[in-house]
Amino acid sequence: MASHFFSGGNLETLLQDWARAYGPFVEWQVPGGPPVLVVTDPDAIREVYEIQQLPKSPRYMDLLPLLGAQSMVLTEGAVWKGQRDAFNPGFASAFLREAVPQFVDCTQHLVDCLEAAADEAEAAAAAATAEGRPPEAAAGAQAGVVMMHQLAILLTLEVILKVGFGEEALFLGEAGLTHPLYAAFSNLGRHVTHFLDNPSINWTKNLPWNKAKTERLNREYTALIMEILHRRLKAMGVDAAALGGSNSATTSTSGTPTSSGSPSPGGGCPMHAAVEAAAPAGCPAHAGEGHDEQRGGSSRGASPSGTGGGRTILDIAVQYSAGQGGGTIDVGTLRDQLMTFFAAGHDTTAALVAWTVNYLCQNPEAERKLAEEVASVLGPPPRADAGGAAAAAVRPSWQQLNEMRYMTCVLKETLRLRPPVGLLARWGPEGSSLRGYDTSGKVLVVGPYLQHTDPAAWGPDADQWRPERWEDPAGAAEGVHPYSYMPFSRGPRDCIGARFAMLEAKTILAMVYGRFKLEYAGRGPEEMLVSVTVHPKGGVPVRVTRR
Numbered sequence: 001m002a003s004h005f006f007s008g009g010n011l012e013t014l015l016q017d018w019a020r021a022y023g024p025f026v027e028w029q030v031p032g033g034p035p036v037l038v039v040t041d042p043d044a045i046r047e048v049y050e051i052q053q054l055p056k057s058p059r060y061m062d063l064l065p066l067l068g069a070q071s072m073v074l075t076e077g078a079v080w081k082g083q084r085d086a087f088n089p090g091f092a093s094a095f096l097r098e099a100v101p102q103f104v105d106c107t108q109h110l111v112d113c114l115e116a117a118a119d120e121a122e123a124a125a126a127a128a129t130a131e132g133r134p135p136e137a138a139a140g141a142q143a144g145v146v147m148m149h150q151l152a153i154l155l156t157l158e159v160i161l162k163v164g165f166g167e168e169a170l171f172l173g174e175a176g177l178t179h180p181l182y183a184a185f186s187n188l189g190r191h192v193t194h195f196l197d198n199p200s201i202n203w204t205k206n207l208p209w210n211k212a213k214t215e216r217l218n219r220e221y222t223a224l225i226m227e228i229l230h231r232r233l234k235a236m237g238v239d240a241a242a243l244g245g246s247n248s249a250t251t252s253t254s255g256t257p258t259s260s261g262s263p264s265p266g267g268g269c270p271m272h273a274a275v276e277a278a279a280p281a282g283c284p285a286h287a288g289e290g291h292d293e294q295r296g297g298s299s300r301g302a303s304p305s306g307t308g309g310g311r312t313i314l315d316i317a318v319q320y321s322a323g324q325g326g327g328t329i330d331v332g333t334l335r336d337q338l339m340t341f342f343a344a345g346h347d348t349t350a351a352l353v354a355w356t357v358n359y360l361c362q363n364p365e366a367e368r369k370l371a372e373e374v375a376s377v378l379g380p381p382p383r384a385d386a387g388g389a390a391a392a393a394v395r396p397s398w399q400q401l402n403e404m405r406y407m408t409c410v411l412k413e414t415l416r417l418r419p420p421v422g423l424l425a426r427w428g429p430e431g432s433s434l435r436g437y438d439t440s441g442k443v444l445v446v447g448p449y450l451q452h453t454d455p456a457a458w459g460p461d462a463d464q465w466r467p468e469r470w471e472d473p474a475g476a477a478e479g480v481h482p483y484s485y486m487p488f489s490r491g492p493r494d495c496i497g498a499r500f501a502m503l504e505a506k507t508i509l510a511m512v513y514g515r516f517k518l519e520y521a522g523r524g525p526e527e528m529l530v531s532v533t534v535h536p537k538g539g540v541p542v543r544v545t546r547r
């Protein structure tokens with residue numbers, strides 16, 4: 001097993017090898033931890049998710065400091081159901097349609113960064129020509145190169161803050177990485193994932209100095225989240241005290257969330273949970289440049305109505321609660337969902353965008369097809385006028401994004417081969433069993449990555465990125481078992497943000513590929529870096545030019 005990791009493998013590929021070698025049920029005794037059952041039979045997975053509805057693995061509790069004790073990722077039973085009911089309307093199409101202008105406003109910040117990079121690339125090429133060198137000589141340098149994954153992380157954070165909570169924060173561009181909220185979140189995330197990613201030292205998280213650090217970082221981060229929450233509630237004219245519950249600027253960093261039927265914390269499952277935290281440090285815009293000076297970020301609350309802000313997911317949940325006679329969600333519950341959406345709502349989508357850009361760089365024909373589709377729906381790329389005035393902004397609408405069918409195929413295919421959440425884990429309560437296997441006290445591991453790369457489901461080209469498989473009505477993709485394709489999981493505890501994520505990714509791709517060409521500028525190929533989510537290890541450096 002160790003040799004697998006030393007030769008560049010990761011847990012996802014190790015389990016993939018085992019499933020192919022040993023079949024759909026693989027038992028594994030992890031040293032020092034509970035036994036693990038890796039399940040790849042789609043019907044058995046359906047049973048786990050829809051019929052038995054097993055609770056989440058105790059290992060998810062490692063994320064508690066980052067998500068909050070009342071996070072809907074962690075709660076179970078009736079408490080979870082109440083939370084999900086309150087927040088579902090904020091993730092439904094009816095609201096997302098209304099939120100498209102906010103997705104577009106944020107994505108314009110990314111477009112501005114890419115414009116600056118394209119200027120830089122053009123200036124370098126012009127200088128090379130003036131010096132009698134071929135323009136391609138500039139290509140060897142870092143001019144016009146941006147780290148796509150990092151930019152996507154910053155953008156998706158902006159989007160969830162704005163659409164989720166009405167907060168306008170500029171993480172991209174000049175404000176960047178020193179924004180207090182970004183810094184507090186990253187510090188806590190790095191600390192928490194350090195233990196999560198290293199099963200052999202996981203137990204050290206409970207040493208007094210590590211616990212004290214977790215509590216301090218949690219306090220700093222939660223205080224900022226509470227400020228956002230109070231700002232928004234005030235803008236809505238809602239009295240926080242009247243909502244009841246914990247009004248505290250801290251959330252418990254240990255213990256069990258309120259639940260019914262939740263497993264007790266503990267155990268040592270080496271699996272990954274559903275959300276990612278820390279973003280790697282680095283310049284938000286330019287690869288290879290040292291922009292490490294301190295820059296203060298800016299942040300302000302948006303108005304609760306009107307084009308400056310519009311309704312938010314938070315508003316809708318509070319209104320839902322009021323409609324139920326009030327009292328279904330208190331301040332502590334709201335605070336922990338804010339923390340949850342902030343964490344779960346960005347890194348997954350950022351990984352999707354970054355992997356998609358990576359695949360498009362490697363597949364020029366698909367990139368051409370995508371750019372043509374964008375141009376056919378939005379019109380040709382806008383140009384700066386002769387006087388040098390900037391090109392007009394392009395603002396895709398809900399309707400136009402829906403028309404981009406090939407783009408949907410591209411995203412689905414990326415989610416197939418690089419599902420941002422590669423492995424999920426459930427817990428078998430005492431007395432439970434599955435297809436003749438005793439599952440009591442075991443962690444059941446289910447892997448979107450394992451399901452999506454199985455040649456038995458996807459055919460001999462299962463390992464190839466081929467968006468066309470989703471286009472062809474007779475193609476393999478349409479006939480597959482639902483549990484052979486589950487990037488957002490399935491069943492009642494599937495991803496609440498699936499539509500949000502797809503809409504966000506489509507907005508980004510439409511605005512980027514409608515205007516720019518991106519050419520891979522790294523050493524490649526991008527390897528999978530498995531933390532809580534599956535990242536492109538090299539960060540997808542791309543050189544930006546205009547179409």
Ligand code: HEM
Binds near residue numbers: 496
């Ligand atoms: C490409 C982007 C995304 C992917 C691939 C993804 C994937 C997933 C998966 C696989 C789960 C199930 C986890 C498990 O059962 O262990 C999940 C749950 C969840 N996701 Fe996402 N997610 C994405 C984006 C988002 C966004 C944008 C949000 C919120 C803004 C979000 C919020 C959540 C929440 C709250 C849960 C827990 C739901 C529950 O237990 O009821 N996700 N996600």
